[in-house]
Amino acid sequence: MREIAANRLPAHGFDSFEGLPEARRGGFAKGAFAQDLPDVGEAELHRGGFEDSLPGFLETHDGPIAFVHEDADVYSSTKTILDLAFDRFAPGTIIHIDEYFNFPGWQQHEHKAFTEFLERYEGGAEHIGFNALHEQVAVRLT
Template structure:
């Protein structure tokens, strides 16, 4: 009888221990889950705080950020220009794609000129795109940066290069455009088939257009790199171009543009008429 009682006690103790262990395991799992939930709640509080801060910043921008207001205004003005002058033109979302499209539209032989080389990135694209055609490629730049302040964030000296870039397949012409272009044209006769005008400034763009006046022929493609879509765009490359058109009577058509940047592609349809 005593053995039966002892066995019963042993089993009872085992059952109690097992129940205790199971309860501890369940409590441990519950505590772990609770800790996970608390951690997620803490992270959520941080995220909510960040979102609230960002919303406050955006609200502040919407009400008081002059820079943003100027950007929005410039974009609206550029959109009006597109609707009026090239509503059906192909549109690109990367400046280099716009440049490549302009190069793909070159159908005549002649000089390919870039004004504003800087590091040589776009000049390399020009060389690559025109490598199978009859084009001599030249890059013009002072290489000491902008000769004068252009717009907010782009002071005189911006884009200065420590040394001239190496661009295989192109010849560099260092110096101010007004000092180098006339002499260059005397030594290089014939039409200009392609122009990449990355001159930024009104004065620099005007200097180039005035000197190229009689080299621009039907079929010449011009890619303006900073034509519109920034505060004050009407006073720089755009102004130089429209004044040139009014003065010379040159025929042209707008071919394309970059939707979220500043590039516009133009093709000459008739040479200077006056």
């Protein structure tokens, strides 16, 4: 985020900074990964749950979303992001999903939310990258 903002491109981050909203695979309890707001240079952080912070942002920032790094970890949070920002996605939008596949039960989390998103989205998605040794996928909406 710091590098994007340093190049005078608007960069916004959304997080509760309170950790996971629910327990997650691998023994991560609700609240795991809680932290203080990090220094992200010129980027702007919006603290709060996605359902609380994203609607106000979308009301005051119009236009399509060019890039999303989605690292919400669980189905419910991912679905919230994709539902709230649905009308801002357009052909060419790149979405990087952090925990998409390659772990036990992956079909019930971020993958499921993105699959449901694609069922509603009028275009499609082209996979442009993935990490075969971990869990990430990058797609470009068409």
